[in-house]
Amino acid sequence: MTSEWHPDSWKDFPANQQPEYPDLEAYEAVIAELRQQPPLVFAGEVRDLKTRLAKVAKGESFLLQGGDCAEEFSQNHGKNIREKLRILLQMAVVLVHGTLKPIVKVGRIAGQYAKPRSKPTEIVDGVEMASYRGDMVNRLEATVTSRTPNPDRMLRAYHQSASTLNLLRAFTHGGYADLSMVSAWNQEFVKNSPLGHHYEEMANAIQRNLEFIKACGIDSERFPQLHQVDLFTSHEGLLLGYESALTRVDSLTQEWYNVGAHMVWIGDRTRQLDGAHIEYMRGIKNPIGCKVGPSCDADSLLRLIEALNPDNEEGKLVLIARFGADKIDKLYPPLLRVVKEKGYNVVWSTDPMHGNTYKSDSGYKTRHFEDILKELTHFFEIHHAEGTVPGGVHFELTGDNVTECVGGAEDIKDHELVHCYETACDPRLNAKQSLEMAFLIARMLKQG
Ligand code: PEP
Numbered sequence: 001m002t003s004e005w006h007p008d009s010w011k012d013f014p015a016n017q018q019p020e021y022p023d024l025e026a027y028e029a030v031i032a033e034l035r036q037q038p039p040l041v042f043a044g045e046v047r048d049l050k051t052r053l054a055k056v057a058k059g060e061s062f063l064l065q066g067g068d069c070a071e072e073f074s075q076n077h078g079k080n081i082r083e084k085l086r087i088l089l090q091m092a093v094v095l096v097h098g099t100l101k102p103i104v105k106v107g108r109i110a111g112q113y114a115k116p117r118s119k120p121t122e123i124v125d126g127v128e129m130a131s132y133r134g135d136m137v138n139r140l141e142a143t144v145t146s147r148t149p150n151p152d153r154m155l156r157a158y159h160q161s162a163s164t165l166n167l168l169r170a171f172t173h174g175g176y177a178d179l180s181m182v183s184a185w186n187q188e189f190v191k192n193s194p195l196g197h198h199y200e201e202m203a204n205a206i207q208r209n210l211e212f213i214k215a216c217g218i219d220s221e222r223f224p225q226l227h228q229v230d231l232f233t234s235h236e237g238l239l240l241g242y243e244s245a246l247t248r249v250d251s252l253t254q255e256w257y258n259v260g261a262h263m264v265w266i267g268d269r270t271r272q273l274d275g276a277h278i279e280y281m282r283g284i285k286n287p288i289g290c291k292v293g294p295s296c297d298a299d300s301l302l303r304l305i306e307a308l309n310p311d312n313e314e315g316k317l318v319l320i321a322r323f324g325a326d327k328i329d330k331l332y333p334p335l336l337r338v339v340k341e342k343g344y345n346v347v348w349s350t351d352p353m354h355g356n357t358y359k360s361d362s363g364y365k366t367r368h369f370e371d372i373l374k375e376l377t378h379f380f381e382i383h384h385a386e387g388t389v390p391g392g393v394h395f396e397l398t399g400d401n402v403t404e405c406v407g408g409a410e411d412i413k414d415h416e417l418v419h420c421y422e423t424a425c426d427p428r429l430n431a432k433q434s435l436e437m438a439f440l441i442a443r444m445l446k447q448g
């Protein structure tokens, strides 16, 4: 991988998980149109995120990344976007309290429209059809026509990402993120949750801190730190045609940036060292995430890091560990050790969702709250034992009251999943489960 990089050099490498478009001319026309579209993010913002992630790597800040497994065009209305933002903000406030560090907030949002799948096709009622690969590729509806990849959906994904991001920018800088309001929402949660009394003390402490600040004469309206937040966007950089069409030279630095999101990540299924995804990602200046699952050994991890961050830049690479609650103890420490030994700068984050998915008796793909919590707990314990920095957490979540993951304070049972199982792909924590998770992390960190 030493040949010269350009936004399309990935085409010389094998690319996994790409849709097969029946009409290649139509596909090329869409890619040409995408190349003409304005950037969704500005390179300066991307550099800002990188600076903040460099602090995460040193243990001076903490990363919270979360959102849908797969965003859906039909769910892209104001209320849904607002509720997703709201839960991220609520979690962030609790995490500030637990970590006493600034929280870097990154949504799986405004572009999370493409999914890797374990099988290219599936059989539904005896009919074979392409698997659903996310709204930017095909439709979820189980018919051969709906599942046929349609390149026009990439354009729609671009435009929907633009409108989502527009609303997020309005909310985060227009008053919706006011700290006292977010704290009041958390108190409301504590009041209404069956196990809320466990978190009451922490929620009250946060509220008292705010009252103290107010009593000192500091009015949140006049202090942007209390009134506004920065939310960065991210998605899996899976569809390389789309990603490369949104890759542009920054006029200030003459460097290449992906301008479709602040951060893009490589999935566990597409991180082959000699593959097209690594080739594409190595050339852009954005912070890059890379999922690290059970099949990644120490040697390939080192080679991945060397390919993705050859200059050992700080804040550039976020390794998102997703082993599963029962595997993390055995598989994770050796990776931490080799990376530490080499002195490589990485942010270590945990995705306690993807290694803990199973099919329940009722037939739903689900995850147990306890398994998620167990992997999280072990992540922090392992870092503590190794003397390395646990930098952040990565969740699949939604602001809605869905029933997709079992357990949590409301103790959602397998037979209750049917009530509101809405995800287009993997099961997400609902708003209450997400906030409860944040309180549990905060408590764990406070207790050291
Ligand atoms: C995901 O984040 O939705 C995903 C597919 O994860 P992974 O690549 O870790 O399987």
Ligand code: CO
Binding pocket: 069, 070, 354, 396, 425, 426
């Ligand atoms: Co997922």
